[in-house]
Amino acid sequence: MTTDLAMPVFTNNSEEELQGRWGMVVDQDLCTGCQACVAACSMENNVPFVEEEDAAYGRAMHWIRIERLWEKTEYPEVKMTPFQPTMCQQCHNAPCEPVCPVFASVHSASEDLNLQVYNRCIGTRYCGNNCPYQVRAFNWRDYTDARIRPHLTTLQNQLNPDVTVRRRGVMEKCTFCIQRIHKAEDKAKSEGREIEDGEFTTACAQACPANAITFGRIDDPNSAVSKAATGSRGRHLLEELGTLPRVTYLAGGA
Amino acid sequence: MSDSTMLLAVFDDLEPATHAIDKLHEMGVEDHQMNVISGIPFPGRVLGRPSALTNVSRIAMFGALLGMSLGIFLIYGTPALYPLHVGGQPVFPVPMGLIITFEMTMLGLMGLAFIGVFVDSGFPSYTPMEYVPEISDGKIAILFSCPSADQMNFVDALTKVGAESVAPAEARQL
Amino acid sequence: MATYAKPLVRQQPHTEEHEDPREHLMHDPLPRGKMNEMVMESMHETNPIFWVITAVLAGIVVFALGYEWYVLIMQGQGTAGVTRPDYWGVFLVNTVFWIGISHAGTFISAILRVMKVESRRPFTRAAELMTTFGLIQAGLSIFMHLGRVWVVYFMVPFPNERRLWPDFHSPLMWDLMAITTYVLCSTMYLFLPLIPDVAMARDRSEGWRKVFYRILALGFRGTEGEWKNLVTAMNIFAFAIIPVMFSVHTIVSWDFAMATRPGWSSTVFGPYFVIGALHSGMAAVAIVLFLLRSTMKHYKYFIRPEHFGTIGMLMLLVSMAWAYFYFNDYIVPWYGGDKWDKLLQEYTETGPLAYLWFTMLIVNIVIPWATLWNKKWRETPWLLASVGLLINVGMYIERYLIIPVGVTITRMPFTWRQYYPRIEIPMTIGTFALFLLLYMLASRLIPLIPVWEVQEGQENHILRKVGKANIPSISELE
Numbered sequence: 001m002t003t004d005l006a007m008p009v010f011t012n013n014s015e016e017e018l019q020g021r022w023g024m025v026v027d028q029d030l031c032t033g034c035q036a037c038v039a040a041c042s043m044e045n046n047v048p049f050v051e052e053e054d055a056a057y058g059r060a061m062h063w064i065r066i067e068r069l070w071e072k073t074e075y076p077e078v079k080m081t082p083f084q085p086t087m088c089q090q091c092h093n094a095p096c097e098p099v100c101p102v103f104a105s106v107h108s109a110s111e112d113l114n115l116q117v118y119n120r121c122i123g124t125r126y127c128g129n130n131c132p133y134q135v136r137a138f139n140w141r142d143y144t145d146a147r148i149r150p151h152l153t154t155l156q157n158q159l160n161p162d163v164t165v166r167r168r169g170v171m172e173k174c175t176f177c178i179q180r181i182h183k184a185e186d187k188a189k190s191e192g193r194e195i196e197d198g199e200f201t202t203a204c205a206q207a208c209p210a211n212a213i214t215f216g217r218i219d220d221p222n223s224a225v226s227k228a229a230t231g232s233r234g235r236h237l238l239e240e241l242g243t244l245p246r247v248t249y250l251a252g253g254a
Numbered sequence: 255m256s257d258s259t260m261l262l263a264v265f266d267d268l269e270p271a272t273h274a275i276d277k278l279h280e281m282g283v284e285d286h287q288m289n290v291i292s293g294i295p296f297p298g299r300v301l302g303r304p305s306a307l308t309n310v311s312r313i314a315m316f317g318a319l320l321g322m323s324l325g326i327f328l329i330y331g332t333p334a335l336y337p338l339h340v341g342g343q344p345v346f347p348v349p350m351g352l353i354i355t356f357e358m359t360m361l362g363l364m365g366l367a368f369i370g371v372f373v374d375s376g377f378p379s380y381t382p383m384e385y386v387p388e389i390s391d392g393k394i395a396i397l398f399s400c401p402s403a404d405q406m407n408f409v410d411a412l413t414k415v416g417a418e419s420v421a422p423a424e425a426r427q428l
Numbered sequence: 429m430a431t432y433a434k435p436l437v438r439q440q441p442h443t444e445e446h447e448d449p450r451e452h453l454m455h456d457p458l459p460r461g462k463m464n465e466m467v468m469e470s471m472h473e474t475n476p477i478f479w480v481i482t483a484v485l486a487g488i489v490v491f492a493l494g495y496e497w498y499v500l501i502m503q504g505q506g507t508a509g510v511t512r513p514d515y516w517g518v519f520l521v522n523t524v525f526w527i528g529i530s531h532a533g534t535f536i537s538a539i540l541r542v543m544k545v546e547s548r549r550p551f552t553r554a555a556e557l558m559t560t561f562g563l564i565q566a567g568l569s570i571f572m573h574l575g576r577v578w579v580v581y582f583m584v585p586f587p588n589e590r591r592l593w594p595d596f597h598s599p600l601m602w603d604l605m606a607i608t609t610y611v612l613c614s615t616m617y618l619f620l621p622l623i624p625d626v627a628m629a630r631d632r633s634e635g636w637r638k639v640f641y642r643i644l645a646l647g648f649r650g651t652e653g654e655w656k657n658l659v660t661a662m663n664i665f666a667f668a669i670i671p672v673m674f675s676v677h678t679i680v681s682w683d684f685a686m687a688t689r690p691g692w693s694s695t696v697f698g699p700y701f702v703i704g705a706l707h708s709g710m711a712a713v714a715i716v717l718f719l720l721r722s723t724m725k726h727y728k729y730f731i732r733p734e735h736f737g738t739i740g741m742l743m744l745l746v747s748m749a750w751a752y753f754y755f756n757d758y759i760v761p762w763y764g765g766d767k768w769d770k771l772l773q774e775y776t777e778t779g780p781l782a783y784l785w786f787t788m789l790i791v792n793i794v795i796p797w798a799t800l801w802n803k804k805w806r807e808t809p810w811l812l813a814s815v816g817l818l819i820n821v822g823m824y825i826e827r828y829l830i831i832p833v834g835v836t837i838t839r840m841p842f843t844w845r846q847y848y849p850r851i852e853i854p855m856t857i858g859t860f861a862l863f864l865l866l867y868m869l870a871s872r873l874i875p876l877i878p879v880w881e882v883q884e885g886q887e888n889h890i891l892r893k894v895g896k897a898n899i900p901s902i903s904e905l906e
Contacts, residue, residue: 095688125575170576244342289652293628294887353602360672361608364609390624428630
């Protein structure tokens with residue numbers, strides 16, 4: 001094995017093969033708006049706590065949020081839309097990807113997901129602007145630094161070691177728990193098999209007490225998520241924009 | 255050659271200067287042996303001389319080609335070196351190619367036009383040169399070489415045409 | 429034989445409604461030596477108020493810009509007023525505003541030169557300085573808005589050990605290429621005609637100034653070869669920088685037009701922004717010329733009411749063009765079709781910031797149209813400068829309405845939120861102070877009037893006798 005140390009290598013041949021398309025189905029008829037998914041996602045992905053003042057200004061960084069829309073009526077008349085858990089839709093034609101000047105937001109060839117590369121992000125926030133679902137969160141301050149926020153010192157013990165802790169100035173968003181995807185893929189590959197449907201799931205799907213969120217391979221027609229997605233109740237958010245999202249919402253049945 | 259001396263004749267206005275140039279032609283001084291130094295640009299036809307030659311346009315065109323190559327490398331070469339997929343857009347996009355190539359071509363054109371001025375004029379040059387400060391006050395000077403023997407003839411002839419002063423040109427620190 | 433020609437009943441005697449040609453700079457020549465002396469004197473003589481103002485501006489720059497920026501970098505963008513969904517705020521407004529101001533310089537020094545508008549001659553350098561200093565503020569503003577400004581070099585395409593290149597799909601990269609080109613070419617275009625004037629300053633200075641000007645003048649003498657090179661390069665620049673100028677603000681507008689935001693994804697943004705840039709730029713030139721004329725010694729000779737008249741006419745034309753493009757951009761959402769565009773428009777017109785929208789229309793359209801049609805008013809410096817100031821306020825509001833107010837309305841109503849600027853306010857004031865400071869320091873260091881161009885123009889202009897009148901005529905020396 002000889003290495004040619006003279007010529008610098010500038011090409012990159014690391015493009016990966018597609019290993020599986022991941023998708024999600026959210027059943028709005030089952031969702032109770034309990035926000036267990038929000039809590040689970042924050043714990044799994046080291047989503048920072050922003051303090052009271054910043055949260056009041058809309059800077060809460062939850063990767064998934066429960067949207068509630070209602071008409072202005074007097075109690076006891078309550079007219080509400082179904083609860084809408086909104087997370088990164090992992091669009092196939094993601095509008096957030098081409099606008100990043102430094103390739104911090106790229107499309108994954110192996111999982112067909114939208115990736116956010118934290119150490120490349122320079123914080124222009126164009127991707128946040130361009131996301132029609134407004135699901136991207138920005139680190140407005142060093143929310144995770146225990147040196148300037150001493151109350152975090154013991155809270156750091158609950159951080160998930162599989163996930164990077166981000167500092168100020170980078171954009172972040174739901175990754176479909178890609179650390180869990182990779183762990184399962186590695187385990188399956190080392191055992192020489194394909195991933196079974198239901199072997200693992202995302203934090204939000206795992207935590208939901210109503211089983212409203214289903215996650216899995218949508219290129220596998222036998223998976224639970226594929227069966228749930230193809231149905232008369234299924235629709236995509238902001239379909240008219242042509243972003244081809246990977247999250248299907250089921251509504252209108254109840 | 256010690257045979258010829260450089261004289262500097264200073265004129266107050268354009269008219270006497272053009273008469274002087276004619277006189278110098280009469281007295282046998284070739285066009286390439288004289289140079290007109292002035293505070294504003296005078297085209298050759300105003301002075302009665304052939305236009306000065308410049309290489310700036312050629313250098314600028316070469317710069318435009320350099321810029322265009324740089325632009326094409328940036329927009330099509332860099333994705334070839336490290337392709338990354340974004341948002342359903344092609345890896346080798348056409349509209350961006352036009353934009354980036356245009357900007358880089360313009361940068362090359364103007365950048366090398368600027369450098370061309372430096373190169374062609376010998377800027378920066380801080381060695382002593384033949385000059386009088388009155389030139390930037392609007393006077394027109396003619397720097398020419400004549401045979402040393404005839405120096406006095408030239409001085410007389412130009413003074414008669416209206417020169418303010420005719421003296422051997424001395425190279426002075428600008 | 430009836431005649432159909434009526435006698436001239438109301439004949440007006442030939443009063444001197446024609447001005448004395450010597451009111452025009454081009455027909456009022458002074459010896460070059462005298463003009464040189466005037467320009468040098470205005471550069472040297474300073475009264476103490478100048479230094480007081482410089483000190484105040486420097487203080488504002490250090491504290492309102494320098495210190496606050498330090499706080500912004502160390503604590504993060506949270507000290508600014510940006511949030512979800514208002515990811516872009518006043519820093520972007522400043523960037524667009526300053527790039528807009530900078531376009532005026534190029535317009536005057538390049539477009540007016542190409543179109544052979546002779547009255548541009550005395551103020552091309554003052555305008556071109558606005559371009560350079562305006563672009564500095566724009567560059568600073570865009571850096572202020574970055575979350576991790578210390579790695580901004582990721583955007584620069586250079587071979588590196590990570591083998592990574594920036595993403596040219598992004599309008600921000602086109603911005604980088606275009607603005608870099610524009611800054612470099614503007615500065616070069618500022619420097620080229622400056623060389624003969626710095627040579628003149630070198631000939632007339634002593635001490636440290638002489639050393640400074642000697643270095644800057646590069647040994648320029650004024651030989652035919654040097655002039656030919658210089659004028660050829662200036663012509664190349666004049667022609668080439670015009671498309672660059674148009675492309676730069678178009679590319680800046682594409683930062684917004686390429687986005688999927690309601691109200692931003694508009695195909696008219698390209699020319700709309702270019703005309704907006706000219707609108708605010710020409711107005712800023714009027715302000716700067718008024719300040720120069722009032723404060724610099726002898727400048728009343730160089731900058732005359734006729735120049736304000738030219739600029740005022742351009743301001744009126746551009747104001748009309750701006751109104752045309754604004755109406756284009758307005759009527760499409762008004763007509764309906766996309767409910768989010770219409771919602772954003774309703775929010776702009778009737779929401780909490782409706783007073784801004786109304787003010788913008790008054791100062792950008794009504795006031796210029798009401799005042800600039802009158803030649804006498806146009807040629808009154810303080811009046812033109814006041815109208816210019818109002819127009820600049822209006823154009824700042826226009827960009828504020830497009831950016832921070834435009835991002836308030838999204839397609840996901842759960843995320844709507846109004847933007848409130850925080851640390852952006854002192855930092856914006858700091859950029860204005862820095863602009864003025866740089867300009868004031870430049871006025872002490874380089875001659876702001878291109879005297880050689882003024883003299884060249886004066887040589888071109890003659891009074892020709894046509895019939896019984898003396899008609900001013902221009903010959904084309906080049």
